[in-house]
Amino acid sequence: MEIGLWMGFMIEGTLRNPLDATLPSMVGNENREVARLEFEPDPVIEAFKQGIDRTLLRENLKKSPHDRLVNLVALQRFAEELRRAGRKARIVQ
Amino acid sequence: MTDFEGLLRTLTTAQVDFILVGGVAATAHGSALLTQDLDVVYSRQSTNLDRLAKALSPQSPYLRDAPPDLPFKLDRKTLESGLNFTLTTDLGDLDLLGEITGGGGYDQLLPHTLALEVFGMTVRCLALDWLIRVKRAAGRPKDLVAVAELEALLEEQSKIDQ
Numbered sequence: 001m002e003i004g005l006w007m008g009f010m011i012e013g014t015l016r017n018p019l020d021a022t023l024p025s026m027v028g029n030e031n032r033e034v035a036r037l038e039f040e041p042d043p044v045i046e047a048f049k050q051g052i053d054r055t056l057l058r059e060n061l062k063k064s065p066h067d068r069l070v071n072l073v074a075l076q077r078f079a080e081e082l083r084r085a086g087r088k089a090r091i092v093q
Numbered sequence: 094m095t096d097f098e099g100l101l102r103t104l105t106t107a108q109v110d111f112i113l114v115g116g117v118a119a120t121a122h123g124s125a126l127l128t129q130d131l132d133v134v135y136s137r138q139s140t141n142l143d144r145l146a147k148a149l150s151p152q153s154p155y156l157r158d159a160p161p162d163l164p165f166k167l168d169r170k171t172l173e174s175g176l177n178f179t180l181t182t183d184l185g186d187l188d189l190l191g192e193i194t195g196g197g198g199y200d201q202l203l204p205h206t207l208a209l210e211v212f213g214m215t216v217r218c219l220a221l222d223w224l225i226r227v228k229r230a231a232g233r234p235k236d237l238v239a240v241a242e243l244e245a246l247l248e249e250q251s252k253i254d255q
Binding site: 036037039042044045046048049051052053054056057058060061063064065066068069071072073075076077079080 | 094095097098117120121122123124125127128129209210211212218222223225226229237238240241242244245246247249250251253
């Protein structure tokens, strides 16, 4: 038996090559090429990276894409509320 | 304020072929930066242009920053005559992109997308590495911080995948 089919049986319980379907979905990127692009380091971008708060990114990566967008909508509402409060404060002055 | 869910629902309900790119795509991948508009790359096929125009017509689409009395109607003919449209709608700001620098059009980008479940819909979103590629290719100074954050996200994601 071909090794891919054997792995498919072990992972999916069927005689399918896991490279056809299961492995991409296991890494969360169904319907796209598995290989990622690699980028030449850019000194300007590397400098900006030093200021990135990676703790925020790690927290975001724990969430689903849906929850990340829900969070964006909440932040958007909060920003709008702050803008409204700012306008009101300027009118009072 | 842009109603991201409303705009996405308008497009998906009408079965418009589109790919989520830009700031909202970055958020879907984990970016912590705020964005104000929805950017999508749309298929230029005639049937899709019809669906797109029909879906957006009830939302009063109009060219952003254009004089208020400009005779603008978003229909298939208008979409065929142009490529990229920056619009205001009743649901908020929407950028319709026929092509993007470093990525091309819908057909070229489609193999580099993910199907995401958001707001109870399935939406095609440009993959993180391709999002970095097109933002790098655009070469706009305002994108440098966003690219830095996306590259940091890719590094963090790679650590998780290992």
